[in-house]
C-alpha cells in the first residue's frame with residue numbers, strides 16, 4: 001500500500017513538474033489564459049493581418065538615418081572605467097538619436113558579434129507593431145553577421161530610449177541601449193536641451209556614460225531641459241541640489257500646469273523618463289557621487305542634502321481634459337502581481353505570479369481596435385514592479401482608490417510599489433501583439449510577462465525556435 005501511495009505521489013509530482021515546463025519553441029498566442037476583459041470574445045490565431053505586416057510606410061527617404069553596429073566586448077566608460085558588456089558603434093550608451101516630430105526615422109541594426117543575437121526596441125515610442133523590436137514576438141533576433149532595418153515616423157515629441165529586446169536583461173545591463181529624443185517641430189526651443197541617461201555598469205552609476213560629476217556648459221540663468229532616463233532595473237531617485245525645478249514631462253508626455261518643486265526628490269521607474277526644467281547653474285543628483293551639473297564651465301556645485309520626500313505625480317500639476325472617456329470602458333483587465341513557491345520551467349523557486357498563475361500560464365489580454373481599456377494593476381508580491389506596456393500610453397486614473405487630481409499623467413513605465421493598486425486606462429489604437437511586462441528585466445526573465453493582443457492579428461514568430469528568440 002505505501003508503495004502505491006508513493007508511486008501516485010511521485011506521479012503527481014512528475015506531472016506538476018512536467019506541466020510547468022516552457023516549450024522549447026512556442027507562439028506567445030498559444031500561451032496563457034485568454035482574457036477578454038468582459039468584452040466580446042473573438043476568434044484569434046488563424047486568419048488576419050500578420051504582425052510582420054504592421055509596418056510604417058515602406059517607401060520614402062528617411063529624415064533621420066542611423067546605422068548601429070552591436071558588439072559584445074569590454075570597453076571603457078567615458079570616465080575611464082573598464083567594463084565588460086555591449087557597445088553600439090563602439091560605445092555605451094550607443095549614439096544619441098534625435099529626430100523632429102513627424103520625421104521618418106530609419107535605423108539599420110547590424111550585429112557584428114553578439115553571440116545571442118540582438119534587436120532594438122523603441123522604448124516608449126508607440127511604433128507600428130512590426131517595428132517594436134521584440135525577439136520572438138515582432139521579429140527574429142538578429143544573429144551575428146545579420147542586419148535588420150527599423151522604420152517608423154516619430155509621431156510624438158518626447159524623451160525615449162532604445163534597447164535590445166533579445167536576452168534583454170543581460171544585454172541592457174551590459175550597455176546595449178541608447179537615447180532617443182523627438183523634438184517638437186513648432187517654434188524655437190524654450191530651453192537648452194540636455195539628455196541624461198542614467199545607467200549602472202557593473203556597480204558604476206553613470207550619467208551619460210560617466211561616473212562622478214558631469215558638467216554641461218550653460219550660461220548662468222539659462223533654462224535647461226534635462227531629460228533624465230532610467231535604463232537600470234531599479235527605480236532611480238533624482239533631485240536637484242541648489243535650485244528648484246519643474247517636471248515638464250513624464251514618459252514623453254508633457255504635464256499640464258506643473259509647478260516649481262523644491263526640496264523634493266522624484267522617483268523614476270525603471271524604463272521611465274522625466275524632463276526636468278532647471279535654471280543654470282543647477283546640479284541634478286542621481287545618488288552616490290554621480291550628478292549632472294549644468295552651468296558655466298568650471299562651475300562646482302556641492303550636493304545638497306537628499307530630500308526626505310518624493311514628489312507625488314498623482315496630485316502634481318493641474319488637470320486637463322482627456323480625449324476619451326475611461327468611465328465607459330469596453331474592456332477591464334486585472335493585472336495582479338503576487339509571488340509564490342512553485343515550479344517555473346521545472347525549477348523550484350519563489351516566483352512571480354500574474355493573477356495567481358506562474359509563467360507561461362499568464363493572461364493574454366485580448367482587445368479590439370478602438371476599445372477603451374481599463375487595467376487594474378495591483379501588487380502584493382513584496383517588491384516593486386515597474387510595469388511597461390509596449391505600443392501605448394496609458395493614463396493613471398487612481399492609486400489605492402485615490403483619484404488622480406493633478407495633470408493628466410500619461411505613462412508607459414509605471415512603478416507599482418508593494419501593496420499598491422493603480423487603475424490605468426488607454427485606447428487600443430495600435431494593432432499588434434504587445435508585451436506588457438515588468439521592466440525590472442530580471443523579473444521579466446523570471447516570468448513577469450504578459451501580452452496584449454488585438455483581434456485579427458496573427459503571430460508569425462516564435463519564442464525559442466530556430467532563431468533562438470529569447471526576448472527577456
Ligand code: C2O
Pocket residue numbers: 121123163165271388390435437439
Ligand atoms: Cu524597454 Cu519590453 O521593454
Ligand code: CU
Pocket residue numbers: 384385386438439440443444448
Ligand atoms: Cu518586477
